[in-house]
Amino acid sequence: MIRGVIIINDQGKPRLIKFYDYQPIEKQHDIIRNIYTVLCNRAENVSNFVQADSTFGPDTRLVYKTFATLYFIVIFDESENELAILDLMQVFVETLDKCFSNVCELDIVFNFSKVHTILNEIILGGQVVEMSSAEVVKAVDEISWSHFSFPLFPFLSHTQTHTNTRLTDSRLHVLCRQEKNKFSHSSSNATSGWQRR
Incomplete structure (x- = not known):
């Protein structure tokens, strides 16, 4: 050994x-x-x-x-x-x-x-x-x-990046989808509000 x-x-x-x-x-x-x-x-x-x-x-x-x-x-x-x-x-x-x-x-x-x-x-x-x-x-x-080098990490919270240092591919995929949904939902609200004015 x-x-x-x-x-x-x-x-x-x-x-x-x-x-x-x-x-x-x-x-x-x-x-x-x-x-x-x-x-x-x-x-x-x-x-x-x-x-x-x-x-x-x-x-x-x-x-x-x-x-x-x-x-x-x-x-x-x-x-x-x-x-x-x-x-x-x-x-x-x-x-x-x-x-x-x-x-x-x-x-x-x-x-x-x-x-x-x-x-x-x-x-x-x-x-x-x-x-x-x-x-x-x-x-x-x-x-x-x-x-x-994965671009998702800036979107993850501080606790997620430090507690999940080794994310599995499936967990990473789920987190990516969640962040994408949050981002697209907030973007659609922002653009719809902008178009109304």
Whole structure:
């Protein structure tokens, strides 16, 4: 099982933190600090695989890969294959690159919601669910279209947009029809009043 995915920059600032088992905030800070200390002190010619027994307990490993100024880190137990995790990291980075067209650290910082969506399409509950970069990009585009760029959202009330962050297509269709009816009803009243004068 995958225990966590972390992205930190070369100065130790976390850019993405996702744990698949509960870790208190203080423990998360300790984990990130310990990982950064280990990675900074490693020579460039050593393996990308690190035993993480002291931080997470027995049979826990850590794989990292450096892309530009970022460390991509995956923490996992003995049930996962180290080389498969390394390949998973490559798929994640390729998907980020496709979604943001030449991804950089600022894309991850300012689009953290989309980055979490991409990660959730690849890993769910600590299990790998998709390894095809094209399928992940397709799913993320569908989610982005339905949640962020749909023109209905300005008409929805504040409570509807915050409580229904993941609207289903049928619910979205019903809301759209209701708003359209309200809008056309108020428009017809306004135009009929204007024509009478």
